[in-house]
Amino acid sequence: MYYPTSHPWSADQTLGDHLAERGVNRRDFLEFCGSMCAVLGLSNSMLPRIAAQLEAVKRPSVIWLQLQECTGCVESVLRTAEPTIGDLVLDVVSLDYQHTLMAGAGAAVEKALADSMAANKGKYVLVVTGSVPLNENGIFLTIGGRTGREILEEAARDAAAVVGVGACAHFGSVQAARPNPTGAVGIREIITDKPVVNIAGCPPIGDVVTATLVHFLTFGRLPEMDSEGRPLFAYGKRIHDQCPRRAHFDAGQYVEVFDDEAARKGWCLYKVGCKGPATFSPCPIFQWNTRTSWPIGAGHPCIGCTEPFFWDTMAPFYGRLPNVAGFGIESKVDTIGAALAIGATAGVVAHAVATGVYQLRHRKKAEAAASAAGSSTTKEG
Incomplete structure (x- = not known):
């Protein structure tokens, strides 16, 4: 969503102006x-407060480090169908260092990084994409003769906030997949003295980056996070619980093979590998390309890319997750009805279970007695 501006700021101009x-x-x-x-x-x-805070903001400094990654996260944040207000909010952030987007190179660019950190000490926002390789003393990633770890530690030291963008910065992503030859880790393994918010995904959704920056600019702090450092406003719910195909899952209507009739009808992708039941992400709500579509909407199962170590834990990507509860449409009506009725109160549950166990035991005893009687009659004959 960020793109280089052709509208330079005036000195001491606010965002509103x-x-x-x-x-x-x-x-x-x-x-x-x-x-x-x-x-x-x-x-x-809260709208008046957000508006007032954003209007009064003077151009904040952002330093963006790219470490061991494929640049897909940068592409995701860059891409937009049209200039939106969100684009403008990011456009007016002073992106003082981003070596992929900068026109310069070499010593001059590294000096720009050092100068920006010194001039904005304690005030700049540090955005990081990419993992940090630790094996062989970090030689798998060097920029300007320094290792990625060294650069990250220096940049994080005086940052007002640290934002990890993408799965690589989150936990290492594909570089950290077994056998992890470079010893790749996420940035939270390195930055341990201050909070780090992770905008998870491979790649992440650009709107989540925008919203996280708006939260920081409005409240002066990072949003509430889960145990993985992901902002709860975006990663607080599973894809499974927000999926427009959830009704098909509950009804037992599944795609069995890609491009079968069920696939053309838009049925649930669980049996062809969808990891939505185990993945926390806002994809069904925010979607991609200005809310045009998202993987499941396009007919492809979720691969769980917002979850840590998904390259290993979610593989094979087209294999189904085991033991995800749900009623199938072919389930007996009395089974579903009994379960719904049992769920009415705890007392009914206890009574129903006790009655069911008693009846089952009684039936088995009766069957055993009848079998024994039949055997006795046969012997006597």
């Missing part, structure tokens, strides 16, 4: 703030 100068009217700006409230899971009562 700059957006107005670029033709963004108040209504569009408030609409964007409202969408950020929704994305962050905040009530509409």
